[in-house]
Amino acid sequence: MTAAKFSRLTDYPRPSVAVDIAVLTVVGDALCVVVQRDETGAPALPGRFIRDRHTVTETVHEVVQLKLGLSPDHIHPHLLRVFDDPDRDPRGWTISIAHAVALPAAQLTDVVGELQPVTDTGALTSGEALLYDHEQIIAAATDSLRRRYEDRPDPDNLLIPPYTxxxxxxxxxxxxxxxxxxxxxxxxxxxxxxxxxxxxxxxxxxxxxxxxxxxxxxxxxxxxxxxxxxxxxxxx
Known part of the structure; x- marks a missing residue:
């Protein structure tokens, strides 16, 4: 019997893998998300491609610290899901391991980016189109947030106590x-x-x-x- 031939991993095409994070907060009566702009001025979520031999968790911390300018010590983004449409990024085949976190607006005064109000569908209320499939990521993040806030009083601690x-x-x-x-x-x-x-x-x-x-x-x-x-x- 002929021994089975095992292919090398490098024989298979591989996508680039990124971590994108939807940072949500409330300003006044509006639910907002942090967006950053590329070299053309187009808005997108903060994200980073996973570097060689880095874990997803390490990359999440890198996005928080290097892209957003925040301390990762007390910020714990939670996994939303993987976004893997082969056509999601016109630059090439990529997948995104999307995360979300909700923080008080007071903790985002020095964040690198802009606080932009969002609609129920994850779109910016300004009407600007987000890059890639980031509206879908924001929609998933806001849906997750709303489910938690239907269930418990301020579960993500967006209000600084005491409050009325x-x-x-x-x-x-x-x-x-x-x-x-x-x-x-x-x-x-x-x-x-x-x-x-x-x-x-x-x-x-x-x-x-x-x-x-x-x-x-x-x-x-x-x-x-x-x-x-x-x-x-x-x-x-």
């Missing part, structure tokens, strides 16, 4: 893209939060144009869920 219930609701509205019923939202989230009290045990409040509002932070069970979809204002 109004501030928390407005954050969820910006991410979910719809108005929420105030009273129902408050009833749903309060059991999952820790009311802030002073040394005497009195509620800590903040004046916000009207009567003082109580302040809250994450509760003792930060993974507790709402239990069902948050009710929209138009569902009254």
């Amino acid at each position: 219930l109004t501030e928390l609701r407005e954050l969820h509205e910006a991410i979910l893209g719809r108005r929420l019923m105030r009273d129902s939202f408050n009833r749903r989230v309060q059991p999952l939060l820790a009311p802030q009290v002073d040394a005497a045990g009195s509620p800590v409040t903040r004046a916000a144009g009207g009567r003082p509002a109580r302040l809250f932070a994450k509760g003792s069970a930060p993974t507790a869920t709402f239990g069902w979809k948050l009710p929209s204002k138009d569902e009254q």
Whole structure:
């Protein structure tokens, strides 16, 4: 019997492999993403091709540190999925191992790039077309973010505590893209939060144009869920 012939790996065509990261945040009432521009001025997500003998995790850290100018120490992007359409990049055959991370806007004041508002479909609200298939990556990132914010109060810690219930609701509205019923939202989230009290045990409040509002932070069970979809204002 003739021994099977084994081909060398170099006998097969190989795509270039990149890591692209959708960095999401909320500015005012808008969900935004960090974009950078190529030499022609076209917007794209920050990314980097994987170097020889580098891991995906190492490349993620390189994008965060070298491309975005952020410290990777407390930033942990999560994997979205692999984007592998052979025609996704006109420069040649590439695949992207796409990641996403949500950060408070205050942590992005010195980021290398621009904060651009995005639509439900992952497009820039400015109407500018993103390079490659980056709209699809942003859409996947925003879908993932919205699923988390339907389930728990500020799971990605975009608000710096303590905060009011109004501030928390407005954050969820910006991410979910719809108005929420105030009273129902408050009833749903309060059991999952820790009311802030002073040394005497009195509620800590903040004046916000009207009567003082109580302040809250994450509760003792930060993974507790709402239990069902948050009710929209138009569902009254």
